[in-house]
Amino acid sequence: MSKQKLSLSDVSKPEKKPLVHLENADLMPLPAPLEEPAKDHNWTPLSAQVQEKYECFLDDTCAVSVPQPKSREEEEELVKKFLSGLEKLFTKENNWTFLQPLLLTMEHCAKCQTCSEACHIFEASGRNELYRPTYRSEIVRRLYFKYVKGGGLISAWQHGDIKLNWPLVARLIELSYRCNLCRRCAQTCPIGADNGLVAHELRKLFSQEMGIAAKEIHENGSMLQLKVGSSTGMNKEAVKDNIEFIDEDISEKTGIEVKTPWDVEGADVLLIHNAGEIMAWPENPGAFALVLNAAGISWTLSSELAGYDSINYGLWYDDAQFARVALKHAEAARKLKVKKIVLGECGHAHKALSVIADRILTGDLNIPRESSMTLLRDIVMSGQLKLDPSRNDFPVTMHDPCNLVRLMGVVEPQREVARKLCPKFREMEPHGVDNYCCGGGSGFAIMSGNNFQDWRFHVSGRKKLQQILNAFQDCLDASIPKYICAPCSNCKGQFRDMLAYYDLWNKNKILYGGLVELIVNAMSDVKPGFIEWEWR
């Protein structure tokens, strides 16, 4: 744990010690009011019990908590499994889904480090070598040439060597969960290599071959969703109850009767929310119901298994789980014979169902999918709603969810709404397709095992925090309420936790929320004050 620069061979070190340790003073500086590292939170150290029991020897945290093997034989068996999975990543029968981009990335990186400058995690960590996008990729690249392509002396000379052992595999498991998969690095690569994809494929190898994944996204995520219908644990009865309660609450709050339609056959639109909204931010699905009803849209929710929860965590770690959930979403739409699926405010659900699943939704499952951003934009711009922008007369900035913007190209619709309805709208810099991840992407927003939150607030969320504070530098005073518009559940989860961690609500009145809430807040027919300036 010295400050000496990390080398690639360090990843194979057998010592049961983390490779790096970060101090607050090492990290990228933040603007006011968080400019003093000394006043920042101390990191919670991993407990001795955790370090004794799990493979937590990468850095100061532990995301996956892989149990330590009990014997050398067990270690060797795990390394064999890893190798077997590595080979499968490069065969079309096992990995047709991403083989081409993966091979191109493996074989053509020029190691120019342009990607590093684009990575928010690398920058926020104070340019710690471990978090350089190519650190992970170069290890995988060397393993690829050595074990998949046959290796040998010439290969080692041409591509570099690496020692494969269990400590390397264990550290790679953790390291695959130190990337938000935002692919900002890939966007800047002059060759078109994709380090985000390498992290994705590693996670896939660990899940699909070794059965290893972060508990929050596999066991409590995609598996729970496939079992009961939602990763929140809500079955269809529970979700209907909750929506009924939300309808009542929103009706009372707004003075407009709200009724959410369920399982309407032949509706124009099947709306699928991230069910986390129903549990954590009920005003969001409530606002959707109010706006869609007011605009006269023919729409419905579905009570089919997974049909009421748009999340698809397989996107981040497992092609099979991804496909299973995507097919369930499409199946819900097919059964109801709707004209299209509209995705609520959830970035990864947008990309999963609209883009990534596009080629596997064949036959009668190829039902058109659309973003709620465009639908909301059309409603707002159509003049169907009476809107009073003065009701949103507070500073608003827009967070661009990576999945929705850089990875799907939905950039302007949400901005058109914000510009029309929010007189004090201001952009973060950079924004749009050049945005930075909230730090909660790829599952981090729901991962909080051990002290992982310390890492995701100090490191992965740090760049976004800097952007937010910069956007509000002229109005940091607590007397001015401020709103981060984040049309994505995962991003909102990250903001909720990160703003609370740094006490930015109490001290600076920075709140977060979705886009549709801003619309309802501006509706003249609605009782004023839909956005409640209360922490949640």
Add this chain to the structure above:
Amino acid sequence: MMSLLYVLIYASTLIFLIASAVRAVHYARLPLHLRWELYPVPHEDPERAKHGGSYFESTDWWKKPATFNWVGELRSMLPEMLFQKGLWEFNRRMWLSSFPFHFGLYMVIGSTTFLTATALLALLLPQSVDGGIGLILHYVYAAGWLAGAVLSVGGALALLVRRLTDEDLRTYTVPADVLNLLFFIVTLGCLTLGYLLRPKGSPGALSLAQGLLSFDTSLRVPLVLALGLVLGAVLTAYVPMTHMSHFIAKYFTYHAVRWDDRPSIPGSVLERRVAEYLTYRPRWAAPHIGADGSRTWAEIALTNPARQAAPTFRLAGVDTKGITTEGKK
């Protein structure tokens, strides 16, 4: 001796072409992957491309005619291919050495091609390159070649110094990276110096090119220039075997990955290709996948490891009757 040199040059050119084609065909024949585009996609509608938007910004996009903005794509491609626009934007320091290296190579390759064409013309229609025209042509390829070589060697030297002195790059530098740059420096150096310092009476560039085309073994090439030609031939054959063949890869990373936003349309070629992949039988070992080699990708995707439920729907071209989590009954 000259015969050997000619054979080497022809063989290396052939190897370059074949190896490049093999690599390109290999990448082209890989299965169509899941969509993995990155915005901005420059062939989008110009109004949307300005801010990096996609057709997903449009309501009922599937009902609207698909657009392909060739001008936008060319306006994005050409500055990238010629001037390394991406590197200029995102890694200016690297661009300062990478751009002269690459642009110099383009000039060397362009001038060599031009020289070869001139030599061919001189062999077929000798009078056409006589006198003033011949002199102009000579200055064009000679000046282009020399300027290119100087730029390229300068760039390669700068890249080499950075690779060896910049800690961020050194960690990831392998012996082959150093050798590759040295290879270019020495080769272009030998060719340039060998040509400029050749003794009186030695064949010039046009004579050499004509000699190569007509297999004239009577020519005598000075040692340094001959060494440059041998190294150049070996380098030509070597490049497509290495990651330096990124001029091939880049076509695919851009057109087949970053910018491939083609939607799947029922009955399309794209859908038919995917239907074939759905019949692949993967062998992932984790229990929740249930891939023992007997079940197809589609069967695996249609089963639910958390429930024993059979699908009630179908994917194109896949018979899913009777599929359960236990496999096909």
